Amino acid sequence: MRVMIVSDFEGISGVRTFRQVIKEFGRPFEKARILITEDVNAAIRGLKAAGATEIGVVDGHRWGNPPNIIDEKIEAGITVLREKSARDNFIKSCDAQVLVGFHAMAGTKDGFLSHTSSSILGLALGLNGQYVGETAWCVWKGAYTGFPTIMVTGDAAVVREAKSFFPEIKGVTVKTALSRTSAKCLPLEKTRRMIEDVATYALKNLSQFKVPETPEPPIEMDLVFASPSFANSVAIMPGYRRKGDRWLSYTAKNWPELNEAFSMALRLALSQLVNLQENRSRVGSEQGNRYVREFVCHAWESEFPPLPELKTCREKQIQPKQPKL
Template structure:
């Protein structure tokens, strides 16, 4: 049984601020340790639940955050950037289950380090009119590929967002948001136990359930940017149109939309250069 882990950082045990998750931040190195421990807990749980292969994708920022020499010895790793499919790089229909570790709530939500992909540059995103952030886009992409999302860890806001998206996903809240940069934390050992147990439960459910069916139906992706300049430049991409001065939309199968969205972010980064979490 093949299991895929997408690992973000903002929802990791103990982390609450930009200095915890950004390269060069005063607590970033400690944050890397905590991220690696969360992923290891998920890998242990996946293997206990029946996984025969575990692939981890380092999906945060530079995508060089996980400590390779401290990663679970049975977990392979996708590391570095650029990656055409960023947070779901190397995910394909051959996987039986996907775990989301260290995820966070979407932009505009009062969750720890909440945002959608680019700090404050992206104000809102929608898939077929449904509000969406990184959680929803990852879930929709995996589902379209025929892979079941079975587990998510993060703060309580991220867990609630996943439950709203798919009530069948097992969640492991490791902290409880008090504001965007403040939370009540579970003790680390307890958090890692919760992640491990949730991962095992989710993988067992995937093994016992029916495989998901791939879906290549066209969907509509819309993104509202802070800057009208970004929307104007993106309109130059074939198939992309402006809904208003700051919102663009386009259609296609979800995996193709995910890859195209990576191009959107490249354009936006070249135009703005603003740091996240401002």
């Protein structure tokens, strides 16, 4: 069996602050790289025990640049798929997907480091009238290719969120948010054991998982940014329509068009931050890192802006339960 692991950072065991997930904070980030590597290793061991013959790992946080996972410390025989071509080739014939270290969507009040795709942009994403996060996006991306997502790990909020969209998915709760920027984490030994055990359980019961349906086309996408300037940069793209000073919409005929439109929107919005990168390269390394740290602190410590109500909303919230092993 061929399984892909996609990792993020905010939902990793032992991560309690945003300073651990941003390279420019130095030592906290470097120490946390061990945490993300060991969570991924726990999932790998569990999948191997269930019969996985090929496992590909995608370092998803900040697109793996800079690297978060320590490649040299990954379980023997496993390769981190750093190149896009390698990821694209691996995904073509997967049997299942596992999400490790994920976080809740933007606007989730009880979600640790909750955001969607970019905390700096303060972005919220809606599809066909309901807000969605990175977890649902990744599940649907796999579903479009033809395989189910069998497990997600992270805080209690992301597990609840995942189950509200995909009730059959297995969840491992490794922490609970105390606020948007702090969390109470379970002991590392306990969470790694849970990740390994649930990965084994889920893959052994792969036949119980159905490939979920992707959003029904035409797909109406809503993007709500923290600042009008981000929306302004995306509004120039053909197909986008304004619904407000921070709010844009786009109608896609199918999933590939949706994926391309969303990716382009992210690139255009992030281009507004070019001064951040120019400032960092123009000044000395430590001065540049300090500038980035101040920028990130402001983004995380600012109150998340209110979100408009979409045409429908998902009211059902399914509480996460660990499977009986």
